[in-house]
Amino acid sequence: MINSITQNALRALLYEVTTEPKPGLVDPGSPGPHSDMNIYTFIDSSLSLTQYFNDAVKIGQTFTGSDLTQMFFALRRKGLAAEKAMLAATHGVNTHKGAIFALGVFTCAESYCHTRHTELFTTIQAMCHGLVEHDLGHICSPQTAGEKEYAEYGYGGARAEAEQGYPIIEEIALPFLKDSTGTIQARLLDTLMKIATRAVDSNLIKRAGNIQVIDWLHEEAAAYLALGGYATDAGKQKLKQLNQECLEHNYSLGGCADLLIVTIFVGLERGYL
Template sequence: MDTKIIVNHALRALLYEVTVNPKPGLVDPLSAGPHPDMNAFMFIDSALSLAPYFNACAAAGVAYTAVDLTGLFKQIRGSGVQAEQTMFAATKGVNTHKGAVFSLGVLVTAAAYQLQHPDVDLATIVRTMLAGLTANDFNDLNTKDPTTLTAGERQYLTYGIKGIRGEAEAGYPTVMQVALPALRRSRGTINQRLLDTLMAIVQATVDTNLVKRAHDPHVIDWVHDQAHRYFDLGGSRSEAGMAFLRELNQIFVDHNYSLGGSADLLILTIFIGLQTDILA
């Protein structure tokens, strides 16, 4: 494997995710969900605009020789800010992949670094790269102007939810311990397998995008129940399970709910699945 293959897998992960359908509360080829300003074509444009960024991440990872891997993260973080601007230019200001710019950029960098250090597992590389991330990013939030806080910062102050920063700093345990095993167990078409993997993620995670839109962390208990119900109905390989997803999407549209955080974790899962031939 080389860096070109890693970048190819990153782009495929973005494109696979938007193609999977029907996804409740998310954009797919059949529905924009609660995102009237988005469509699948926009996600394709957004994904392809990020190719230079992923190339830069891979190049940084494979060339990095210092012992302190937090320096590698600092190196790509600036590139991530530039990539967000490239994304916004491609989508005319719509946030399609901001979460993926961060998380997938980290994984691409770590995977490229692993090419030179095959004895170190991916999660360990990520944890070492991101050591101290939440402490650094959430330090002194109480002294900041509340109007300048991001959604993630507000949720940390209000509910103590660390969100994607906490997930990343821990080496993406939801991906490694929940989503990848679910993908490995899954059966059927790629679409069926990825739907079941998405709902396994939904069942196990605190989706900060959903909390933001609902303005209530208790919505997480509700969505966990919905994911359990989906699997009780037979999941993607049953008509009842598929009908339930379509009904659930309408509920998400009616309440303006989104599962953007879960979608980002699905992207990471697809990427690793392609890297490891779980998705062959």
């Protein structure tokens, strides 16, 4: 049986991947710069995570301790199993590792909030307290992209976003989505670009090999919104241009996509979509 929180988590994954045209990302019309995956890979991956979200909901419902970091680490153990399920479903392709982390946190926290009547973003902040230092603070030989970016730039990536309680979602993306108008496609594309005006996308940094590319992304996303977004011909043309640049440079906006997914999830939970 799928509960409503799990259902909205799965809807968020599917809403994101079926929204097009997304620069630097997989959508129905194009795999973008991801030649090893397509929309069907993402559908299979999404459905493979059903049990994980059910587990996340159960952890949030049943946790009774005062230290919410322990709830996070219980969730993380389930997340490791979820990554294996994802890779089995996609034949080894990493489609949703970032979403397993972020959407798992939101799903678990939302469930806890329903049970304990607490506030979502405060709960996430308590769950992820000290996470950057715990995971990255004592690494002498960085191996993963996240570890290398922390060592080189001091940027904590998805862990830092979570530890801060996702202010980019609470203060920027979610209010923008709530106030947006038009088709779901236009609203989600514009919300993605709103996120891209502020996000420090670790996937993009990895692909570009430098952190200066973030300034480029912020400027391009702001220009798109200034043209009126997807509701205007100029906005559509700008998005087409951005798509082409991402293809030419092999840029991925995977970090922005993860933030869009959790924004969609909260939007569904609150009736904004």
